[in-house]
Amino acid sequence: MALFFFSLNTLFAQIDLKIKGKVTGDTKGFNKIYIVKGQSQDSTVISPDGEYQITITSEAPDVMYFYLQYDSKVKGYVSPFSLFIEKTGTLQLDFDIDKGISSARINGPARSVAYFDYSKSKQSIHRRINKEITSKFGEEALKEGTTNFEKAMDYFEKRETQLNDSLFAKYFNPNGADAPFMLLGRVSRLSLAQLEHNYSQLSAPLKETKAAKQLYEKITSKKDPV
Structure with missing residues (x-):
């Protein structure tokens, strides 16, 4: 019984997941990455040297959607990509701006990678x-x-x-x-x-x-x- 309650407490602990990475390619000035969960939206900026970082806080494991300002402004469409927020830690996403987030090399929590x-x-x-x-x-x-x-x-x-x-x-x-x-x-x-x-x-x-x-x-x- 004690183990069961420990598992529940672990599962429902607040999550602080740092998402960071290196983006290659020319953003053409459209350097924002948007993160959407339900009605809320957050964003981070890709720096001139191609790096970005943002910390996502969630009360429980959840699915959030990422999309690029570059896609909207340069390609003329938005293709949100779903990411699973599993647990506190660091999720590394390195990708080419033109190929998009789905092309990323990923490293981080096991189920986030699997998802x-x-x-x-x-x-x-x-x-x-x-x-x-x-x-x-x-x-x-x-x-x-x-x-x-x-x-x-x-x-x-x-x-x-x-x-x-x-x-x-x-x-x-x-x-x-x-x-x-x-x-x-x-x-x-x-x-x-x-x-x-x-x-x-x-x-x-x-x-x-x-x-x-x-x-x-x-x-x-x-x-x-x-």
């Missing part, structure tokens, strides 16, 4: 499937109204499910603090049986977290839809 790799792999799935489709059905298959469009979309849906299921199985750790967040991201894709099975594997302390309780509510709503 980064998982998110990065998910981003590449669509590109991989599009290449498979053009190879299988031709360059025009991705255009609505063309002969093979419906076949291509059917292939895309099935292949996306297959690859995402495989990725999830590879990175899901029921004892990892990121586990409830990974499951929340898959609620619409996993069957009720799969969700219940994975939820049942979560450790007792994890089931007491806010994310796990949100997950339980979603599972319950799938059981008894209004």
